[in-house]
Amino acid sequence: MNQRHVLRSLQVNAHSEPQAPPFHLANLISVARRQWPVFGLCLIFFLALGSFYCFTAVPRFTARTSVLIDGVNSQVVEQLSSVAGVLDDEASFLGQVELLKSEAIAFAVIDGLKLQDNSEFMRGAPNPFLRVPRSLLTFFRPARPPSGPDAMRRQALEVISRDMEIARIGRSYVIEISFTANSAELAASVATAVADYYLADKLESKTSATRRAGDWLQLRIEDLRHQSLQADAAVQRFRAANGLLVANDTLLSDQKLVDISLSLNAARTETEKAQARVEAIQAVVESGAEEGVVGDALESPVINTLRQKFLEASRRHSEIVRRSGEAHAQAERLKEEMAEYKRLMFDELKRIAQSYQNDLAVATSRERQIGEGLVKATAVSLTASETQVQLRELELTAATYRNLYQTFLQRYHEAVQQQSFPVTEARVIARAMPPVTPSEPRIPLVLAVSVVLGCAAGAGAAAFREASDRGFRAGEQVRQVLGLRFLGYLSHVAPLVDSLPKPPSGKHEIRSKDPIADFATEFPLSPFAETLRNVRLAAELEIPKRGKVIGIISVVAGEGKSTVAINLAKLLAQGASTILIDADLRNPGATRTIAQHAQEGLLEVLLSGDPPSSRALKDPESGALFLPTVMKRRIPRSSELLASGHMARLLAQAAEAHDYVLLDLPPVAPIIDARAVMPHLDAFVLVVEWGKTPPKLVAEILAAEPQLKELCLGIILNKVDSRKMKLYREYGSSQYYASPHNAYHHEDPDMTVVDLRQAQE
Numbered sequence: 001m002n003q004r005h006v007l008r009s010l011q012v013n014a015h016s017e018p019q020a021p022p023f024h025l026a027n028l029i030s031v032a033r034r035q036w037p038v039f040g041l042c043l044i045f046f047l048a049l050g051s052f053y054c055f056t057a058v059p060r061f062t063a064r065t066s067v068l069i070d071g072v073n074s075q076v077v078e079q080l081s082s083v084a085g086v087l088d089d090e091a092s093f094l095g096q097v098e099l100l101k102s103e104a105i106a107f108a109v110i111d112g113l114k115l116q117d118n119s120e121f122m123r124g125a126p127n128p129f130l131r132v133p134r135s136l137l138t139f140f141r142p143a144r145p146p147s148g149p150d151a152m153r154r155q156a157l158e159v160i161s162r163d164m165e166i167a168r169i170g171r172s173y174v175i176e177i178s179f180t181a182n183s184a185e186l187a188a189s190v191a192t193a194v195a196d197y198y199l200a201d202k203l204e205s206k207t208s209a210t211r212r213a214g215d216w217l218q219l220r221i222e223d224l225r226h227q228s229l230q231a232d233a234a235v236q237r238f239r240a241a242n243g244l245l246v247a248n249d250t251l252l253s254d255q256k257l258v259d260i261s262l263s264l265n266a267a268r269t270e271t272e273k274a275q276a277r278v279e280a281i282q283a284v285v286e287s288g289a290e291e292g293v294v295g296d297a298l299e300s301p302v303i304n305t306l307r308q309k310f311l312e313a314s315r316r317h318s319e320i321v322r323r324s325g326e327a328h329a330q331a332e333r334l335k336e337e338m339a340e341y342k343r344l345m346f347d348e349l350k351r352i353a354q355s356y357q358n359d360l361a362v363a364t365s366r367e368r369q370i371g372e373g374l375v376k377a378t379a380v381s382l383t384a385s386e387t388q389v390q391l392r393e394l395e396l397t398a399a400t401y402r403n404l405y406q407t408f409l410q411r412y413h414e415a416v417q418q419q420s421f422p423v424t425e426a427r428v429i430a431r432a433m434p435p436v437t438p439s440e441p442r443i444p445l446v447l448a449v450s451v452v453l454g455c456a457a458g459a460g461a462a463a464f465r466e467a468s469d470r471g472f473r474a475g476e477q478v479r480q481v482l483g484l485r486f487l488g489y490l491s492h493v494a495p496l497v498d499s500l501p502k503p504p505s506g507k508h509e510i511r512s513k514d515p516i517a518d519f520a521t522e523f524p525l526s527p528f529a530e531t532l533r534n535v536r537l538a539a540e541l542e543i544p545k546r547g548k549v550i551g552i553i554s555v556v557a558g559e560g561k562s563t564v565a566i567n568l569a570k571l572l573a574q575g576a577s578t579i580l581i582d583a584d585l586r587n588p589g590a591t592r593t594i595a596q597h598a599q600e601g602l603l604e605v606l607l608s609g610d611p612p613s614s615r616a617l618k619d620p621e622s623g624a625l626f627l628p629t630v631m632k633r634r635i636p637r638s639s640e641l642l643a644s645g646h647m648a649r650l651l652a653q654a655a656e657a658h659d660y661v662l663l664d665l666p667p668v669a670p671i672i673d674a675r676a677v678m679p680h681l682d683a684f685v686l687v688v689e690w691g692k693t694p695p696k697l698v699a700e701i702l703a704a705e706p707q708l709k710e711l712c713l714g715i716i717l718n719k720v721d722s723r724k725m726k727l728y729r730e731y732g733s734s735q736y737y738a739s740p741h742n743a744y745h746h747e748d749p750d751m752t753v754v755d756l757r758q759a760q761e
Contacts, residue, residue, distance in 0.1 A: 061187045
């Protein structure tokens with residue numbers, strides 16, 4: 001018993017946080033195998049739609065003319081209106097494109113070619129797909145025919161705007177004008193007229209603008225000349241009044257301030273060096289260590305000589321001490337000499353320190369004098385700087401007026417020249433010719449777009465169908481989403497027409513109304529029976545005791561749990577004592593299937609306290625016992641009855657008398673009966689309908705009842721469609737290898753009967 005709980009706890013912990021299965025290439029291939037009919041239907045539909053359009057569309061012709069906008073020519077009008085004289089080529093080019101699309105050019109073409117009176121131009125060629133909606137719109141809101149010349153011109157403008165395209169060729173300065181019409185000659189004439197009227201409009205607008213710009217420049221130049229002269233005179237008067245002397249473009253006061261600042265920096269450097277020398281030599285004198293004398297002795301011959309004598313006396317002292325000992329008279333004499341040399345060295349250092357102190361005093365005095373001079377020079381420079389700010393402002397104003405005067409004078413001369421010889425920067429480089437072949441409909445493009453739309457619609461429809469498929473389809477999905485053991489598949493079995501005849505049953509025997517209830521015993525080598533044997537193996541491993549009490553449950557009604565329970569009971573009874581109890585007190589499906597003739601059952605056993613076998617029916621072939629539920633009236637408190645002590649005593653009696661006790665329980669989502677009897681059970685087997693029951697619902701039920709998940713032996717996917725199951729195979733999954741395993745499975749009733757009889761003999 002403890003071993004079973006340990007195994008289950010390990011299983012629950014291993015899958016405590018199930019995650020959605022990752023999407024791989026194999027999943028994409030499986031989706032394509034399942035949804036290719038929908039994808040192909042969408043593709044064929046859009047290809048047929050595109051073909052119908054190509055067949056019914058009216059042929060139209062497109063004529064093209066090219067206009068070059070010469071960016072090398074000087075843009076006189078734009079330059080006159082810009083002080084900097086720089087042209088933004090990109091913005092100017094986009095402006096020319098919009099000018100070609102403008103109503104002014106369009107109306108000029110309409111009036112020049114009399115297009116409002118051309119019936120072929122005004123009729124156009126509407127898209128055949130728009131004829132039906134336009135007809136319906138006209139029916140509900142009748143169109144008023146245009147009246148008057150202005151209305152006809154406005155209608156012609158709409159036709160030109162619809163059928164004309166203005167586009168830039170790459171990154172060049174060439175604009176392509178294309179017009180599409182029912183006639184090749186009409187398309188060529190309109191495209192040519194647009195280019196011609198565009199050039200005429202450019203020439204007229206440029207001539208008028210140049211004339212107006214020249215008149216304005218002449219007045220502006222005279223004003224700028226007077227302002228420039230007045231600004232120069234103001235600069236000279238201000239310089240003379242404030243005595244601002246300049247040498248090499250710099251005020252004399254500023255030059256003096258710079259020189260004093262450099263001198264002050266040098267004096268500060270000298271003071272810091274002197275201070276550092278004084279502090280260093282004072283530290284050596286205060287320490288009294290002869291090792292510190294070495295640095296300053298390098299610059300003093302006296303200290304250097306004394307140092308050499310000190311070292312020689314020290315060496316001799318060491319030799320004598322080593323040979324004769326510390327008390328020798330010569331060692332005492334050498335020690336006194338060393339002390340004398342050390343005193344002389346430090347006396348010399350004190351003299352040097354005094355000279356450094358004098359140098360520091362001189363440097364400090366010089367730094368103070370230069371600082372006082374800097375303060376005075378700074379005051380003078382500040383006064384001059386304030387005055388110079390006003391001077392610079394006047395000089396800047398004078399230079400600005402002078403530059404403006406020169407610039408506008410140059411532009412005026414250019415404008416005068418342009419008035420005598422006006423030119424445009426645009427010219428036609430390719431005139432429109434009547435096209436030979438129609439441009440619409442573009443059959444390859446239409447078919448290509450149809451293919452793309454068909455593929456997109458097919459992919460969308462396939463994705464929608466896949467997203468709508470919320471049921472469990474594979475065992476790997478059960479393990480990954482729920483974290484439970486997958487016990488196997490049970491195929492959707494059709495009614496057995498050719499099943500073997502059975503002898504008539506007695507009053508206390510099972511009477512099966514549905515041949516599917518005997519499928520596992522009639523076809524013991526089928527995949528159906530193999531899945532049920534897998535349930536038995538899981539029960540043996542998880543519940544190592546006799547008298548295993550197992551509940552058969554489902555999440556919702558109609559998933560086939562009663563059929564599974566009946567077949568499992570008959571299969572288990574072939575090798576072990578088995579009793580099946582119909583504990584679905586509200587909807588006893590197992591009783592309706594195999595025991596409609598029963599008069600007594602579970603309720604009578606609970607009330608009388610008799611053993612379960614006293615009211616049980618027996619299967620004559622397998623020997624399985626079945627305790628039905630006879631519904632003589634509605635039971636309002638079925639959950640309390642299943643959770644009662646009477647039910648616990650009944651299950652205990654059944655467990656003592658039989659190896660397996662199976663309970664066909666109600667679904668767990670709508671009612672609580674299965675949860676009420678949970679404390680009396682050893683395990684559950686959860687039956688889920690293949691492709692129908694939402695995984696989210698199953699996961700929520702198991703999450704809400706942790707004990708139910710802990711006691712669950714595994715999940716069976718029931719009512720599997722074998723033909724559709726092939727479409728959900730993925731490489732490496734158990735379904736992928738289903739075909740090679742068919743040699744181990746047989747569904748031949750004749751073969752089964754022979755095998756059973758041989759086994760009985």
